[in-house]
Every structure is written in structure tokens, then in C-alpha cells.
Amino acid sequence: MTNQKVAPASGKLGILLPGMGAVATTFIAGCIAINKGLAKPIGALSQIGDIRMDKDGKQESVSIQDLVPIQGLDNVCFGGWDIYEDNVYEATVNAQVLDRYMIEQLKDDLAAIKPMKAVFSNEYIKNISGPNVKTGSSKMDLANQVIEDIENFKKENNCERLVMVWCGSTEKYIEESDVHSSLAKLEEGLRNSHPDIAPSMIYTYAAVKCGVPYANGAPNLSCDVPAIVELSEQTQTPIAGKDYKTGQTLMKTILAPGLKARYLGIEGWFSTNILGNRDGEVLDDPANFKTKEVSKLGVLEQILEPEKHPDLYGDMYHKVRINYYPPRGDNKEGWDNIDIIGWMNYPMQIKIDFLCRDSILAAPLVLDLALFLDLAKRAGDSGIQKWLSFYLKSPQAEPGKMPEHDIFKQQTNLHNKLLEYAGK
Numbered sequence: 001m002t003n004q005k006v007a008p009a010s011g012k013l014g015i016l017l018p019g020m021g022a023v024a025t026t027f028i029a030g031c032i033a034i035n036k037g038l039a040k041p042i043g044a045l046s047q048i049g050d051i052r053m054d055k056d057g058k059q060e061s062v063s064i065q066d067l068v069p070i071q072g073l074d075n076v077c078f079g080g081w082d083i084y085e086d087n088v089y090e091a092t093v094n095a096q097v098l099d100r101y102m103i104e105q106l107k108d109d110l111a112a113i114k115p116m117k118a119v120f121s122n123e124y125i126k127n128i129s130g131p132n133v134k135t136g137s138s139k140m141d142l143a144n145q146v147i148e149d150i151e152n153f154k155k156e157n158n159c160e161r162l163v164m165v166w167c168g169s170t171e172k173y174i175e176e177s178d179v180h181s182s183l184a185k186l187e188e189g190l191r192n193s194h195p196d197i198a199p200s201m202i203y204t205y206a207a208v209k210c211g212v213p214y215a216n217g218a219p220n221l222s223c224d225v226p227a228i229v230e231l232s233e234q235t236q237t238p239i240a241g242k243d244y245k246t247g248q249t250l251m252k253t254i255l256a257p258g259l260k261a262r263y264l265g266i267e268g269w270f271s272t273n274i275l276g277n278r279d280g281e282v283l284d285d286p287a288n289f290k291t292k293e294v295s296k297l298g299v300l301e302q303i304l305e306p307e308k309h310p311d312l313y314g315d316m317y318h319k320v321r322i323n324y325y326p327p328r329g330d331n332k333e334g335w336d337n338i339d340i341i342g343w344m345n346y347p348m349q350i351k352i353d354f355l356c357r358d359s360i361l362a363a364p365l366v367l368d369l370a371l372f373l374d375l376a377k378r379a380g381d382s383g384i385q386k387w388l389s390f391y392l393k394s395p396q397a398e399p400g401k402m403p404e405h406d407i408f409k410q411q412t413n414l415h416n417k418l419l420e421y422a423g424k
């Protein structure tokens, strides 16, 4: 059934993760547990998803795994970088997402993974610091060190291919500027250690330069600049960003298309949440929260199209808050109050109280992004992978184009791409 155009998933795939905190460790532990038969890959389309399609005039469901050649989880290995020296067993324990009984069953596999020295600077994240950090004469020197790490990892682990998924903390807000406008300017900026090139962009540059597909799970600029898009076309590398669409924004992009489909108006949408993990601690700094806020605020406007429906959405007030509250750890609680209006302008309210687990929601997204980017690379695709917007809060779009936020349209785009890869 598989289309010949996509090269087979032969050999081992290395998944590289800059940032080995709560999301990355929950992801790695989950993959190992699945391979040992201790857990199920719930939430990962690449493992349990299916697509309805026409066959001989009838509708039938075909599993995604049968449709396209996805890398098997039993032939994947993991590596990464962090500013802390803890191995992944210790980092998983510290993250306090998974129960200790599960972690102990995975101890040997987790302890064997040790983070490489990170590219990091308190210029971009103030609230954390650690000893496992590279030094270099310039940002280009640091990028070259990451390239060396990537090449060594591939050799030492006998990998046929690699992908990189950013799981590091959210950096301070940086606007796109001249240094990001072309590859030549970015490379000059790396040599001059330009302040608008954050550590996340140094990893991105290194990965894409090596032809390693790259996804960005945080709202940092990272691959969402013309210079990296140019490099990705040059090295034939698929890229996807930015910011995993997990808790509150996932709910928003599920609910908003439904309200719009019924032409119900919205006067206001207030979202607030409490979380107490390290991500929450980093986001407690206003400069880092600003990066997240911009990513979270963008979704409603594109879905609701207020310019077409001014009576329904023209004056909508949208507010998003994140509050660091240590007792909750990774178990975030998100509240939404939505003031809607119906027939003859009568007001109504919807309240959502989502008691979610941040890293449990994010881990399957890391897996799907890694495996689908690897698939895209084997299919010969490069540049922005719009079909992966399904996973992202602030999807990357070509200049002048609006990203798609409606989760149902995103799902259709993802299915269509997989069908295209399958030659259907």
C-alpha cells in the first residue's frame, strides 16, 4: 500500500532533544515503557491513529501505520542537551510527572542517557542556571560545537537518521529583526554573537545545517525566521514550529470552531491557569511570559474572522494569564470563562476547568512531530511543514500567509498529507 516515493524507515532513528526537563523525560520514559509493554501510546496519531478514506466506493478506516512507512518505536534512541548534569533517570524523578514505581522499572534505560553540555545564557532565561554549559569564542563557535555533538551522537549510536525536537525552556521575547532576514545575515550574526540570536536558534541552525529535521515545542523564534527557512530549503530539511498545542489552547481551538459553526457570538474569553513546574517558574519572568502570551493570543482571531463577522466577534476581549503556583507541580489547572451571545443578543457563559497534566499532554506530540518530520524527510520534503500545524499553538506560515488554527482543518491537512505520501 505504501507509496514508493517515500524511502523506507530502515535503520535506527536518533531523537535529539535540547532541554531534558519534564516534557522530554516524560516523552523518553513513555517510549521506553511502550517498548517494554508497560504503557500504551495514547494521544499519538503516529502509533494509534487512523484515517477514513474511500475504497471501492465505500468509506473505510485505514491505520496510519499501514498507510505510510513510520519509523518503529523499537528502533529509536534518545539524546539531548541540558544545563543540568542529571541523567535522564534523575531528571525524570525530579520532574515529578510519573509515579516512582513506573520510573524504577525503566531506571537502567533512563540512567544511560546523559545530557550533553548546553548552549545557554542567562541573557535569555534569568530564573534558572546550571553547570553543564558550553563555552565558546562566538555563537558560531557554539553552533559548531553542537554540530560536532550531532555528528558524534549519530556515529556513536549507529543511527541512520536523526531528528531534533526543542524541549527547552521558553526564552525571553525577541522580535524578528534584520539579523534573521537571510542566511548570510544570520551567519554573520553568529560570528559576531548578535544579541538577537538566542541559544534555541543556535541549536536550530546546527540541526538544519546538518540536514536534521527540526521541530520547536516552545514559542521562541527558533526556526520561524526567513534565515532558517532559507537554510532548510538549501539542506532539504523539514522544519515545524512553534509551541506545543496542549492544554488551554487545545481546548480553545476545539471549542472556537464549534461556536463559530453555529454563528454564536463571543464577547470575551478569559483564560487563566496555575502551574508549579519549572516551566511555570521560567514563565514567571515577564520577559519570558511575553513570548508565551504572544503565542497564546493569536489563535482566536484566525478562527473567528472578526473582520467578516463584526457583530459576532468584532469587540471580543481576549485575555490570557499564567500564574506560577508551586504546589501544583506539573498538574496544571486551567480556567476559561467565555462570554457568548445568542439570539437577540442574550448573553450566556461557558466555564471550563481543565485539570490537566502538562507533560502527559505534550509527550505524544513530541513523538508525532519527530516521526512525521522523519517521514517528511524521507519523502523529500523540506522547509515549513504546514500539515504539522495540528500540534502547534503558533504554527509557522509562509510570509504574508495566515497560519491555520482550527484543529479540525488542521487535522484534515494532516490526513491529506499522509494520503499524499501514500499515493492516495
Ligand SMILES: NC(=O)c1ccc[n+]([C@@H]2O[C@H](COP(=O)([O-])OP(=O)(O)OC[C@H]3O[C@@H](n4cnc5c(N)ncnc54)[C@H](O)[C@@H]3O)[C@@H](O)[C@H]2O)c1
Residues within 6 Å of the ligand: 018, 019, 020, 021, 022, 023, 024, 081, 082, 083, 084, 095, 118, 119, 120, 121, 125, 128, 130, 166, 167, 168, 169, 170, 199, 200, 217, 218, 219, 243, 244, 245, 246, 247, 277, 278, 279, 282, 358, 359, 361, 362
Ligand atoms: N508541557 C506542555 O504542555 C507544553 C506546552 C507548550 C509548550 N511547552 C514548552 O515546552 C518546553 C519544555 O517544557 P517543560 O515543562 O519540559 O519545561 P522544563 O523546565 O521542565 O524543562 C526545560 C528544560 O530545558 C532546559 N534548558 C533551558 N534552556 C536550555 C538550553 N539553552 N539548552 C539546553 N537545555 C536548556 C532546562 O534546564 C530544563 O531542564 C517549555 O518551553 C514549555 O514552554 C510545554
